[in-house]
Every structure is written in structure tokens, then in C-alpha cells.
Amino acid sequence: MFIAEQLLTSFIASAAFIILFNAPRPSLIKCGFVGMVGWSIYIVMTENGVDIVPATVMASFIVAVASQLFAKRYRTPVIIYSVGGIIPLVPGGMAYDAMRNFVQNDYGVAVSLAAKAFMISGSIAMGIVFSEVINQIIRQSRLRNIPK
Numbered sequence: 001m002f003i004a005e006q007l008l009t010s011f012i013a014s015a016a017f018i019i020l021f022n023a024p025r026p027s028l029i030k031c032g033f034v035g036m037v038g039w040s041i042y043i044v045m046t047e048n049g050v051d052i053v054p055a056t057v058m059a060s061f062i063v064a065v066a067s068q069l070f071a072k073r074y075r076t077p078v079i080i081y082s083v084g085g086i087i088p089l090v091p092g093g094m095a096y097d098a099m100r101n102f103v104q105n106d107y108g109v110a111v112s113l114a115a116k117a118f119m120i121s122g123s124i125a126m127g128i129v130f131s132e133v134i135n136q137i138i139r140q141s142r143l144r145n146i147p148k
Helices: 004-021 028-047 053-073 078-089 090-104 105-145
Strands: none
Touching: 004 028, 004 078, 028 053, 028 078, 053 078, 053 105, 078 105, 090 105
């Protein structure tokens, strides 16, 4: 039951957030699916004892790969799928808790939470960049193998 709730809420969050950006209607379901896949990777890894930073790197990498595949298949910009797919991974609640602890003068907890939120944000960026680098390497190797 836990995983079903997680899948449903991540799908809704991704699809609903992309509505704010006025994405094309046919891509809403696909954006929700990309977000759901990324969040399920994250949940499965963290439930199996993997730290949240590497789990976020892997999940954001999968989101970026799925976004590139959907963008190529449906001839839409990659950003539509990647933004919607990354939303469940963003550490907004943790950043909020860090700021709340700063306001309450609990600086030790606040710095700890802020550092963790910063590392998660960086791991999201690393996963996306890593996926794009691999995509570019694959493209370049295909271009080199085209007969002249």
C-alpha cells in the first residue's frame, strides 16, 4: 500500500506542476509518468538502505533519460518532461525545515538540514548533467559511424 500511495502522489505532483508551465495537454500524462518513475527509483533505493544523495543522483539520471526518450519520441522539448519529472525529488520540505530552525535559533539542526538540502539539489543537477553527457557521447558516436 505504501508504494502505491507514493506512485500515485508522485504522478499527481508531476502532472499538476507541469500545468503551471502551460505544457501541452498530451504531455501531462507523460510528465506524470516520468515523475512517478523517478520517485519510485528514489523510494526503492532509500528503502533498501541507500543514502538519499546517491538515490537522488540515480533517480534524476533516470528522469533525464526518460525525458530525452519521450522528447525524441513525441518531438517535444526535453525541458517539459525533465522539469515535471524532477519536481518530486526537490527537497522543498527539507529547505523549509532548515529555514524554520534558523528562525527558531536552532542553528545546529538548521545548518545540518540546509547542507543536506544543498547536497540533494546538487545531486539532482549531477544526475541531469550526467545523462546529458552520455546522450551527447552516444550522438557523437553515431555521427562518426555514418558512412560518407
